[in-house]
Every structure is written in C-alpha cells, then in structure tokens.
Amino acid sequence: MTQVNMAVNLGGLEMKNPVTVASGTYAAGREYNDFVPVEMLGAVTTKGVSLNGWEGNASPRIAETPSGMLNSIGLQNPGVAVLKEKDLSWLEGRDVPVIVNVSGHSFEEYVQVIESLDDDDRVSAYEVNISCPNVDSGGMTFGTHVPSVEKIVGLCREATKKPMIVKLSPNVTDVTEIARAAEASGADALSLINTLLGMAIDARTRKPVLARVVGGLSGPAVKPVALRMVWQVHNAVNVPILGMGGIMNGTDAVEFMLAGATAVSVGTANFVNPLATREVIEGIRAYCEEQGVTDVNELVGGLQC
Amino acid sequence: MTQVNMAVNLGGLEMKNPVTVASGTYAAGREYNDFVPVEMLGAVTTKGVSLNGWEGNASPRIAETPSGMLNSIGLQNPGVAVLKEKDLSWLEGRDVPVIVNVSGHSFEEYVQVIESLDDDDRVSAYEVNISCPNVDSGGMTFGTHVPSVEKIVGLCREATKKPMIVKLSPNVTDVTEIARAAEASGADALSLINTLLGMAIDARTRKPVLARVVGGLSGPAVKPVALRMVWQVHNAVNVPILGMGGIMNGTDAVEFMLAGATAVSVGTANFVNPLATREVIEGIRAYCEEQGVTDVNELVGGLQC
Amino acid sequence: MCCEDRSGLIHERITLLSNEKVGPRLFVMRVESPRIAQALLPGQFTHVRIPQMESHILRRPFSVYETFPEEGTMDILYQVVGYGTEFLSQLPAGTQLDQIGPIGRPWDAPEGETRVLAVAGGAGAPATFMQVKRCVEAGVPVDVVLGAQNASALVTRERYAALLGADPVCATDDGSYGFKGFATIPAAELMQKNEYSRVITCGPEPLMRAVANSAAEAGIACQVSMERRMACGVGACLSCVVETAQGKKRACVDGPIFEADQVVW
Amino acid sequence: MCCEDRSGLIHERITLLSNEKVGPRLFVMRVESPRIAQALLPGQFTHVRIPQMESHILRRPFSVYETFPEEGTMDILYQVVGYGTEFLSQLPAGTQLDQIGPIGRPWDAPEGETRVLAVAGGAGAPATFMQVKRCVEAGVPVDVVLGAQNASALVTRERYAALLGADPVCATDDGSYGFKGFATIPAAELMQKNEYSRVITCGPEPLMRAVANSAAEAGIACQVSMERRMACGVGACLSCVVETAQGKKRACVDGPIFEADQVVW
C-alpha cells in the first residue's frame, strides 16, 4: 500500500495532517494528552483568549440537544499572560504547531492580544474569533456585518505577519459576503462554522436550561449547515478553509474536505469520545487508501456536483 | 379534573387547539386521514401553492441527517386551480380551518395566488412563504432582506382581509429585524422557522446526496435554533407566532409556547410517526392538566428568564 | 396510475419473530403484523420504523417478500446497505417495531394474462415473488429470471423453485450459478422465444431499464417497481417523485409499480 | 484545589455485570472496569458513555459507590432522573459501555483526622461511602448521617451498616425510618455533641449548604462534592464551573471535592 501524504498547508501554516481541534473544546491539549498525545495533531487550537481574562457566564453553561449541545461558556479565560505562562510553556518543545484563538471586547483588544503574542515563537498562527455568540460585546457582533469585519480583520492583519485564520459565524444571511470581506481585508484562511445561536427550555420548570438563556449549538446536528457554508465559501474565495461543525469521524472530515476544507477541526466529538481526533486522522487516511488517493490535498474541493 | 381550554386565536384565525401541520409535510390532510382525521387539528396548512404550478427539483430530494433531514422538493405543486378543485373540495365540510401556504416566483405571483383564492370561503387564512430555500427565485430571496419583505407583505396585505401569517426564514443575521418589517407591513401573525439551508455529501461517491446540492434542514436537530428565534421574535413584535422546527411531541410543543408561540406546526414528525399531531395535541393537554393550567393560552410566552 | 382507490392505511405495531442471515449482507425477517398481512397486495410495500435509531429519524420502505395472512405474519427480505439496515440486521427476535402499510399501487392483477415473465435482480427479487405466486394461483403461466452477483446471493431461488416446481432461470455476474452475466440477457432471449402478455421487473434501475427496453422492442406490456428515497411514504411530502410521461409521480402512492413505457429513465 | 498532580486518565471499555433496581428509581450497576477500579480514589468519579443513545451525545458523570480492585469491578448507584439514566436502567447485563476515569480531586486522605462526620442525602449517598470505608480502614472514628425521602429510598443504609458495624444515623422526610425531617438536623446535633476534625458531605445543594454552615459554626473543616453539568469531564471545556472564593473552578478536575468554605453558594 502506498503512503498517503497527509500534510496540508493552511494559509501558510504547515500541518502534518489536516486535523486540529475546535477552539474551546480542547483547552491547550494537556487535558487530553493521556488519550491523544498532542503531537499527533496537525495543529492544536487553544481556547479563545482575551487580554486580561474573562469570567464567562453563569452556570448551567451547557444543555444537551438532539444530536448536539448548546454551550454558553462565554469565553472564560485567564488572559494572554497566563496562556503564555502555562499553556504555551506546556506546549513548548512538543512537535505541534499552535493556533491561538483570539478574542476581545473591542477592536483594540484583539490587536493587543496579537501584539502581546506576536514575538512569541511558540505561536504558529492565529484564529481570530469574530463569531462567538456567547458574549455581549465583541464576538459575533463583530463578525456579522461587513464593515466591522473589514475593520477588525484589517487591524489584526497589520499587527502580525503570521498566518491569520478568521473564524466566521453561521448566524448570517450570506456567509460568502462576510468571507469575501475577511479575505479582502487580509485573512490567510477562514475557519467555519462557529456555533449556531440556539436555546433550550425545561418545560417542567418553565425556565431556560442555560443561565444565559441562549447558547451556541454544536455537534452532529449542525453538520449539514456547516458543510453547506464551507462549500459556499469555497466557491466564493481563494484562501483555504478550516472546516468544522459536527465532525465525529473520518468520513465526516472527508465530507468537509470534499466541500472545500483544506483542514478540519474536531470539537464536540472530543466530549463524546476522547480519542476522536486520532480516529478522525486514521479515518481520513483509511479513506484515502481505500480510494487510491495518494495525497490528501486531492480531496479538497473534490465534490462532483 | 378541570377541562383545559385548548382554543387559541392566531391573528384572527380561531383554532380549536394550538396544533396545525407544517406546510409541505402533510399535503392537505387527506393522505394522513386514515391516521388522524383532519378535523382533530387546530387547522390544516396546505403545501405551498403557486399560480400555475411548478415541477420542483430533480431527485434525490431528501437526505437523512443527524436527528434531522434535508429536503429540496422545490415547491412542486399543481397550481392554485388544482388546489381548489381537489384539496379544498376534499376539505369542504370538514370542520377544520384551512391555512393556504402561498408561494410565487415574483411579487405579483404571490398576489395573484391570494386574489384567486380570496373569495373562496374554504380558505380561512394564508401563510405567505417568503422563506423557502429550495427555489432559485422567490422564496427565501424575498424573505431575507427588509425592503423586499416590506414590499411583498404590503402587497399581499392589500389583496386580502383574511388572517395573514408570514413565514420567516432562519437563514438571516437578525430575525427580529425581518419580523418587525413583516409586522409593520401588515402581517397578522408570523410563522417560524422554515428550514435551515444545509447540505449532505456522500463521501464514497464524492457527490452531494441531493440532486440540487443544497436543501432545507428540518427535524429535532433544528429545534434549539427554532426555539431561540421564536423567543427573540416574541420579544420583538406584538403579533402572535406560529412556532415550528423539530416538534416531535407535546413537551416540544409546550417549549415553543413558553418561548412565545400561540400555536405550533408539526412537520417532519409526521414522517417519523403518522400519529404525531394527535400525540402533540394530547401531550399539550396532559401537560396543562399536570401543571394545573386551565387555559393553554397561559403558556404563551410563559418562559421565566 | 392513481391512488384514489387505495384501501385504508394501517399503522401497526409489529413484533420481530425471526431475523436470519440468508446470504451475503442479505437477511429475511419475519414479523407479526396481522392487519397489514391480511390487506397487502403483491407489489405494495410497508414503511418501517426501526426502533432505537434515535438520530436516524426516517422510516425505511421495504417490499414484502411474502405474506401469511392466516398466521398474521409476513417476510421481508432486505440487504444491508447502510446504517438502518445494518442496525435492523442486529435486532433480536421479540423486538417491537412499527410499520405503515399496505402502501402503493400493486402489480396489475394477473387474471387475463396469457403468460408472464418476471425479471428480478439483487434486492429486487422479493418484490416480484408475491405476484409470481398470484400468477401461479391464477393458473397463468409464468417464467422467472433471477439475477445476482453470485450463487450465494441467489437467496430467493429456492422459494421461487418451490413455488414454480422448477428452478427459475438464474444469472450470476461471476457465473457461479446459471448464466454468467446480467439477467437482462436470458430475459431478452425468453422474450424472443415465448409469447408474453406481460413482463414485470424489479431490481437496480439499469436492469429494469434494459428489461423495459427489451419488452418494448418485443411489444410486451411491462411494469416496473421503482425505488426512491421516501420521507412520509403516504403521498404527502413529494420526496419520492419519478419522472413520467405525465410529469412527476410519487413512487410511494402513484407507484411503486409503474408502466415501464411511462417512466422517463 | 489543583489537578496538576492527578494521575493519568484511563479510557476503558467496560462490561455491565449487573444492573439491579434497589429502590424507587434507584439502581446499582456493577461493571467490569479493572484499570479504573484499581486507580480510583474515594470522591473521584467516572464519565460514562451510555451506548445506543445516538442523539443524546454527552457522557454522564457518576460517583463510584465502591470499587473492588481485586475483582476489577466497581459499583455505581444511580437515580433515574432523565433520558440517560432511564435508558441505562434498562440495559441488560453484558452490555458494553465505556468510561473515562478516575476523574477529579478526591476527598482528602483521612490519615491524621481525629473523628469524621459524613452527611449524605439522596443520590449523594454513594459518593461518601468509599471515604467512610477509608476512615474505617485507617482507624479513624467516623459517624454517618444518611437522608432520604423515605425508608425505601434509604438504599445505602445496609452497606454503611455492614461497614460501620452499626446502623448509621438516618433521616427521612416522612419519618418512615429514623429521624423525621432533613438529615441536616441530626448532623448539626452531632456536630454539637462530638468533636469532629472533618465533615464531608454530598447531596442536593441545599443539604450541602446547610451542613457546611453547621460545620462553619462549629469550626469544623468541611469538604463537599459538587455536581455540575459536564461536557468533557476532563477539564478542557469549562462547562462545569463552580463559583469559589478563588473565582470559577471546574467541578470535574478542580473538584468535585471542594473545601466548603471556598464555595460561593
């Protein structure tokens, strides 16, 4: 059997295989290291980080929904200094590129986070999260209108020469419009989808299940929406795509690549199966072997319509 | 045990209970009549109808997805004359109000459909579908931007004095903006959600599962998104809401009512369980009895946040 | 091509009596379903809810291999092709399922036919069995051609042979039983050789199309059983349409049996 | 309050050996899980994947009632409260599940304590059992107060009694066994009467809060076992946070055992 080339290049970021983790589902890799040594991943994507840290939302923060879940963590994080001191130190010397997911309540805060990380060699790339539905200012509010997308992506672009991935929200009328704005403003790659805004209600108590009432929907339930958006964006822009939304196994990942994703993120699946990332990597490889595909890049956008 | 009042008024439409069917999933009731006599429903909502009939999309038209399904029927229908001749004749004399779901490729076509039905007493109300994701012109393209929503709802309003429900798309950045535009332009009620635009891929064949590539996602998977939108719209407008999206049982229906729906539609659930509508009605009643609710209207918007 | 005169639909809770592997990825399940077993005509199908498949929400349509109205049971022969059939194949006897039926337009009654040819391939073989049985019972001469990948997949052969009192004509892709090649070839030969008043066929679309072509060339009336993805299974959702000379028709209630010359392949 | 020194996490396929109803909506399941049974300390929990629940995708966290390291088995006592536990209660012996464990901060080792009081209510009763056992084995005097709705729900009483050699103090809401009223009342009385170096408690939050208050008034160190909805169960997702004097802490790995005086109720 011929060896399959699994390496991909995501907007300047070299990955040994196309699989990273969805920000916020994997911390910085340490908690899952007993199950999947972080070096096995194509890249590790860290939990969203802001300048000085945020408390996040009240509990309960999650709800189970049909084939999915809602979360309203609210970007709880200890701030960029702690990220450097703890997470990046732990990652140092481990043979895996690090994508830092960047958040802020203001345009300036995004830039400040990048500036405080940019001369740190342990950071390989950024994922600029303009799509979190769980914070009141920043997050999704920046990512759903073209002018603010242009502004924030442009400012972040000026702050770094590292590969910059911009993470898009599915809660928009036309994702291609946002995607084009991000590309035109300097994104090296686009990641999608972040979570769909949703809600769960406990009929018995007549209360929302989440303390914050609404939260972000993820998991298999959203896969059809995610695939559609990846395919639409692939047809609309020239930068590579990091696809995600409900990827549970290798077949799901292959579907995203066929729709146009160069790499994929595994999120909610980690909660179901802590070995999910590993199985996704092996599943993609097995698919390529079965189909006689010698280079995983051949799959990208290979959908036959 | 005290009797529960199950009757509701949906923007002028009197319903003996709050349960109708989602347009397109139930034809005009006849096919399900062996399972659920149509008179049991609070109202029957017919499949989308256009002026002269449409062929719809190529097959395959459906795909199963995690806790949901995609459809790309494309509003196949035989036109308003056949609706009158066959469906409305069959419904005549049956004790159930009829909501006709209206479609068109142009503003004019919507109006023409309403005009050709408006003096027909067998029609109790309209549901104006400005949210079908499965047609190239009309449908969702009309329902995702405020100016065209205002235009079409205003034109339809001029054409009828019957209760007019406007059906909204979830594929928008801000559903409350669209809802307010529809209300301001004369909608008596709003129905939501129509399907989320999605896609399914067969990794083995590298082809989309649907002939039309994309389709509309429905079923339990979308319930969190639907509940969230019903709740947002309930807080944004004063007209009543017909809620739908993944309702499978009485508890789901109660959740929609707590979020702000005055009535609910059962769609995909009919495919899973042809007795679903009946069980939803009984489930709502049982909930009210258990909770000591004597009037189902007490549930509407009763969510405690 | 009409469903207006269909008999009432039944929603029945059914019990799995047995569920046996009979060939490569092929299973026969026997279910207790007294009301539907009574009412079902050859060519009609049932729409089955496989239990415990929480996130796979749709029913699965299956032809009925044979009904035993007295026992109140029926057999369904199915091939494992995806999640649902795989799951179904692992359910033990005693499991409760439910089904809707009998659905759709049956094969035309054989009374009046002079000689019938049934051509069935792969998982289509059960769909013609009850109609062949009806021909035999009505005293209408009937020939049967079965196609399969190989001898071990020819799982309906014995039941057909017992019914006919002789082996049906068989064709296998690898020649491991009967004719080596597609069933369409012996079928076309039979149409040249014998005078048929009717051909019926069920199987993969290319097979049915070829059989329909041969029948058209030979000037024989031909009915086909069409498969489409189905949501409602009762005619309400329009997910299952087949292109016909009269426009789009629903496979579930306008079919599954169609006049071959009306289908736009 | 730290997880840095936690031992390695194990992902283990486990087999259900038995799954018995022991009281109203209460079940004990015994599973074969040799590696986790070996490694687990009192107060730690496991994160269980219930099979076949396709659309209910999350794992369910459960305390471990008792481990039997030699046999490689463990008992989990659970209450049926929703879909998952209902489904679990119907699984037959022989079913394969999987679990991640041992997770979280255990109760502090009892060595050095002079006398310990354990107060457990409802489905919290299993969470203190192994710690009480460890006290007994370490020769630390230990008193136990169990609370439940009624006598039939006091399902851990006998196992505690066998361990202690005497009946634990019991309280039931309806007085059908022991003290009539909340377990917090006999617990507070015991704290007045005896000199405890440590109180441990698990149960509904109001119970734990009341016990923590009594302990604080009596000046006794108190640990509580906190429950939160959990997605990952390994410290990565921040879905399970508890408000503490040091800010938000993860119930799964910073807890589930917390110092009572650190929790912001």
Ligand SMILES: Cc1cc2nc3c(=O)[nH]c(=O)nc-3n(C[C@H](O)[C@H](O)[C@H](O)COP(=O)(O)OP(=O)(O)OC[C@H]3O[C@@H](n4cnc5c(N)ncnc54)[C@H](O)[C@@H]3O)c2cc1C
């Ligand atoms: C009228 C009719 C009669 C049939 N009779 C038989 C029979 O007697 N024996 C038999 O083995 N099979 C029969 N089939 C095909 C059978 O319905 C499918 O093989 C089955 O639905 C596949 O389900 P799955 O979950 O294993 O496949 P999956 O691919 O996991 O199913 C995904 C979805 O696609 C649908 N689907 C997949 N393949 C087909 C297909 N070929 N036709 C229709 N829907 C499909 C499923 O129902 C489901 O909704 C019949 C189909 C129809 C329409």
Ligand SMILES: Cc1cc2nc3c(=O)[nH]c(=O)nc-3n(C[C@H](O)[C@H](O)[C@H](O)COP(=O)(O)OP(=O)(O)OC[C@H]3O[C@@H](n4cnc5c(N)ncnc54)[C@H](O)[C@@H]3O)c2cc1C
């Ligand atoms: C550390 C820890 C130890 C536990 N130990 C035990 C035990 O020994 N015995 C026992 O009976 N129960 C225990 N629980 C509670 C148990 O996890 C829940 O009862 C169970 O998850 C309910 O699942 P369900 O599907 O039946 O309920 P559903 O309401 O259908 O579950 C929906 C979602 O909410 C979560 N959920 C619901 N109730 C709780 C709860 N009380 N705590 C955490 N998550 C919840 C579920 O895990 C699931 O994600 C423990 C919880 C935690 C956090």
Ligand SMILES: Cc1cc2nc3c(=O)[nH]c(=O)nc-3n(C[C@H](O)[C@H](O)[C@H](O)COP(=O)(O)O)c2cc1C
């Ligand atoms: C618990 C949780 C926390 C998340 N936190 C973040 C975050 O900090 N930053 C971010 O960009 N996305 C965050 N996300 C979104 C995921 O990265 C991902 O976009 C989404 O979950 C869809 O992928 P999935 O279905 O595979 O989980 C979070 C998702 C979950 C479930």
Ligand SMILES: Cc1cc2nc3c(=O)[nH]c(=O)nc-3n(C[C@H](O)[C@H](O)[C@H](O)COP(=O)(O)O)c2cc1C
């Ligand atoms: C097969 C199918 C056909 C549909 N056709 C229509 C239609 O003609 N007009 C319309 O307004 N909505 C149509 N819809 C959308 C439904 O009415 C409903 O808005 C949606 O399916 C969400 O509800 P559910 O999850 O309960 O199915 C259709 C949905 C399905 C699944």
Ligand code: FES
């Ligand atoms: S399956 Fe719904 S119309 Fe045929």
Ligand code: FES
């Ligand atoms: S459950 Fe994920 S951090 Fe605790």
